[in-house]
Amino acid sequence: MGAQGKIAQIDSQRPFSPSLVDGFQRKHDYLRISLTEKCNLRSFSKEHILTDDEVIRLATLFVRSGVTKIRLTGGEPTIRKNIVDIVGRLNELRPLGLKSIGMTTNGLVLSRKLSDLVKSGLTHLNLSLDTFDPFKFELITRRRGHEAVLRALDMALNNPLLRSVKLNVVVMKDVNDGEILDFVDLTKKTRLSVRFIEFMPFTGNSWQKDKMIPSSELLHIISQRHPGVRKASDELNDTARSYVIPGYRGSFGFISSMSDHFCGSCNRLRITADGQIKVCLFDSTEVSLRDAMRSGASDEALLGVIGRAVGNKKEKHAGMEDIDVIHNRPMILIGASPSFSHIDDHGRPTMVDVGHKAVTRRQAVATGRIVLTRDAFRSPKAKARSKGNVLTVAQLAGIMACKATSTLIPLLELSPVRETQSIRCTATVECDAKTGVEMEALTAVSVSLLTVWDMVKAVAGKEMVIQDIMVTSKVGGKSGDWTRVQS
Structure with missing residues (x-):
């Protein structure tokens, strides 16, 4: 044998x-x-x-x-x-x-x-x-x-x-x-x-x-x-x-x-x-x-x-409609999986119906940073006569933008940068007007990245950081043409 x-x-x-x-x-x-x-x-x-x-x-x-x-x-x-x-x-x-x-x-x-x-x-x-x-x-x-x-x-x-x-x-x-x-x-x-x-x-x-x-x-x-x-x-x-x-x-x-x-x-x-x-x-x-x-x-x-x-083991487990998800402990092996609710079955952007959600009190705190020159940092009221107190106007603008977020959110094509595990957004704005384009371009980039944050917050909400938002070039207008020198 x-x-x-x-x-x-x-x-x-x-x-x-x-x-x-x-x-x-x-x-x-x-x-x-x-x-x-x-x-x-x-x-x-x-x-x-x-x-x-x-x-x-x-x-x-x-x-x-x-x-x-x-x-x-x-x-x-x-x-x-x-x-x-x-x-x-x-x-x-x-x-x-x-x-x-x-x-x-x-x-x-x-x-x-x-x-x-x-x-x-x-x-x-x-x-x-x-x-x-x-x-x-x-x-x-x-x-x-x-x-x-x-x-x-x-x-x-x-x-x-x-x-x-x-x-x-x-x-x-x-x-x-x-x-x-x-x-x-x-x-x-x-x-x-x-x-x-x-x-x-x-x-x-x-x-x-x-x-x-x-x-x-x-x-x-x-x-x-x-x-x-x-x-x-x-x-x-x-x-x-x-x-x-x-x-x-x-x-x-x-x-x-x-x-x-x-x-x-x-x-x-x-x-x-x-x-x-x-x-x-x-x-x-x-x-x-x-x-x-x-x-x-x-x-x-x-x-x-x-x-x-x-x-006490049952003959078979319940069907997918009846499995006890609430009381069954998480299986970390399987892990939390992303749910991209803003994308339809064909990968296209789609609206999300929140009508079924209950009205509850919510709060979120977000921080950001803008690096100024030394002179600008020492004199935040330097432009007060021409455009008003900088900090007060920025505060009001932030509040107004917050209230109007639902009308601002754009849907842009974003490019992942694998080397830095990040997403890069580039907005080019052209118009025939008496003023504008810088704020419009910054708003497009800012709110687009905020849209990315909102869409994947269930997967990586605690780890994400939005940074390095800037105007890289401008053509036309009173200040003339210029391009930021990349360091």
């Missing part, structure tokens, strides 16, 4: 705990453990998070009960301080029946740790990347690091010890659906598996039904480009329906959680970073294993808590 046969024989003889079998006779041998609720650059209290020893204790209990696959998630698992040690300790559970250790990561800091993680026992890696566009990447993730993710992906594909490398792509209409074929092209020369995930509703990710594209539509788009595409064999509990293109080394697939339930073969359980067991991703019900452990519960008592939770 070969090695694989002996392993199969041992597996068949190992008892599977009834605590991991639900009322529909589904055996749960796949455990996802969230190591942190953090994403990079965000801080949370550590007191409620499971300790390393608590993570290992639960993992050991689950493996002894029948779990063969563990995947580490988050938040972002790679920012867990002892992540390499945790993987190494999980690797010691292999004699108990653990077969694989996976991780899902955003890849931002993975390149520094990947080699050590693999040496410690990591076997499967899922990277999350929703766009090839660095500028769009920053809008979606609210941080830089696009190159770091691509570098991590390249390192993973070139590491022969990793059994599987997958790329998770959450597809959103009018955000990244135009890049589907580009992602499929990645599978031509690499062993990569690209998985397109339907946009799913969770607290904080601005889910909208019309942003979710059914997997069937994506397959149709891909089939038009690649008519030879064919279905690949799936394992019984695969969440992704996989396909291959003849001649391509890799594969692609769809995780159709919204349009096509695969609940009938679900074998997954989840432990959140704060030690709650979730038996379904879309079910807000949680039971605290952390509190039980910290209250002195034995392994037998813990297994009883787990068994009761698994026993």
Whole structure:
């Protein structure tokens, strides 16, 4: 008997705990453990998070009960301080029946740790990347690091010890659906598996039904480009329906959680970073294993808590119209996704209906700066006789412009500058009049950039800065022609 046969024989003889079998006779041998609720650059209290020893204790209990696959998630698992040690300790559970250790990561800091993680026992890696566009990447993730993710992906594909490398792509209409074929092209020369995930509703990710594209539509788009595409064999509990293109080394697939339930073969359980067991991703019900452990519960008592939770698992999750978005915790892995409400299905500017919104008291504070010459700064009333007190007039003008914003907002074509992760706006104003053009040009630029701010504030409202608004040249008028010398 070969090695694989002996392993199969041992597996068949190992008892599977009834605590991991639900009322529909589904055996749960796949455990996802969230190591942190953090994403990079965000801080949370550590007191409620499971300790390393608590993570290992639960993992050991689950493996002894029948779990063969563990995947580490988050938040972002790679920012867990002892992540390499945790993987190494999980690797010691292999004699108990653990077969694989996976991780899902955003890849931002993975390149520094990947080699050590693999040496410690990591076997499967899922990277999350929703766009090839660095500028769009920053809008979606609210941080830089696009190159770091691509570098991590390249390192993973070139590491022969990793059994599987997958790329998770959450597809959103009018955000990244135009890049589907580009992602499929990645599978031509690499062993990569690209998985397109339907946009799913969770607290904080601005889910909208019309942003979710059914997997069937994506397959149709891909089939038009690649008519030879064919279905690949799936394992019984695969969440992704996989396909291959003849001649391509890799594969692609769809995780159709919204349009096509695969609940009938679900074998997954989840432990959140704060030690709650979730038996379904879309079910807000949680039971605290952390509190039980910290209250002195034995392994037998813990297994009883787990068994009761698994026993209450439903046959399938609710449809997209009925999922409990309000009470289900945010899934930071999926992340907050941008909702460009001012753009229609064809990418054209459109008005937004706010008639349904309630009238509430609101306040916003914005700051700006204009750098003056020394003489102008010392004498703000120097032009008082010809144009009035500068500060008073500017104050009144600002108030009047604020009240008239709805009539001022223009829609201009703006140019992203990838090197500085910014948007540049240039306005050219021409007129035949007794005065004007400078203020008109400045107003066009200012209000256009304010429009950009308003449209993407849900994605990057806290990070954006409007700056460097200036007149760069003028032709005609009493002051004559001039061009600003760029420093």
